[in-house]
Amino acid sequence: MILAVxxxxxxxxxxxxxxxxEHCCRFSGVPAEERLHWRSFLVKLGADNLKGVRNEELLVASHKSVYIVYTVLGDVSIFIVGKDEYDELALAEVIFAITSALKDVCGKPPTERLFLDKYGKICLCLDxxxxxxxxxxxxxxxxxRLTRLKPPTEF
Structure with missing residues (x-):
C-alpha cells in the first residue's frame, strides 16, 4: 500500500x-505527534541527502518497516512512502509517473512559484x-485526458 505522497x-x-x-484516521491511525514525526523525518531525510542530486535521481530509504523513495525535481522534493507490495521498485514506478505528470503540467522542472501556480492541476494528477x-x-x-475535467471519450 502507498501510505503517503x-x-x-x-x-x-x-x-x-x-x-x-484517510479512512484509517491518517497515517494508519497514528496520533498527530507521530504524523509530525514522519513529516519531520522525511524533510530531514531530504535535507541530508538531496543536496547536489540531479533532477529525478532516485534515492531509497527504509524506516520502521516502510520504504521511502524520494527525489528532487526543480525546486521541489518528492517523497513516496509505501509498505508491503509497494517496495522500492514499485515506488520507483509511482514516482516516475508523478514526476512525468508534474513536468507535463508545469512544462519544465518546477520552481516553487510555478508549482504553487499549478497546485490544483497537480492535485488532480495525483488523484x-x-x-x-x-x-x-x-x-x-x-x-x-482524465484531468481535463471532461468526460472521457475512450477507455
Missing part, C-alpha cells in the same frame, strides 16, 4: 501532503495516479 520546497516546508489512508493507496494510472496521456 509528500512534496516539499528547498527549505523543507510541505507543499502537498497526500496521506492515502488520477494514486487512489486509496494503490497505483491507478501510469500513462501520462491517460492522466492528461
Amino acid at each position: 509528500l512534496f516539499a520546497n528547498v527549505e523543507g516546508n510541505i507543499l502537498i501532503e497526500r496521506v492515502e489512508l 488520477e495516479i494514486v487512489w486509496k493507496g494503490l497505483l491507478e494510472n501510469t500513462d501520462k496521456e491517460r492522466v492528461r
Whole structure:
C-alpha cells in the first residue's frame, strides 16, 4: 500500500501532503505527534541527502518497516512512502509517473512559484495516479485526458 505522497520546497516546508489512508484516521491511525514525526523525518531525510542530486535521481530509504523513495525535481522534493507490495521498485514506478505528470503540467522542472501556480492541476494528477493507496494510472496521456475535467471519450 502507498501510505503517503509528500512534496516539499528547498527549505523543507510541505507543499502537498497526500496521506492515502484517510479512512484509517491518517497515517494508519497514528496520533498527530507521530504524523509530525514522519513529516519531520522525511524533510530531514531530504535535507541530508538531496543536496547536489540531479533532477529525478532516485534515492531509497527504509524506516520502521516502510520504504521511502524520494527525489528532487526543480525546486521541489518528492517523497513516496509505501509498505508491503509497494517496495522500492514499485515506488520507483509511482514516482516516475508523478514526476512525468508534474513536468507535463508545469512544462519544465518546477520552481516553487510555478508549482504553487499549478497546485490544483497537480492535485488532480495525483488523484488520477494514486487512489486509496494503490497505483491507478501510469500513462501520462491517460492522466492528461482524465484531468481535463471532461468526460472521457475512450477507455
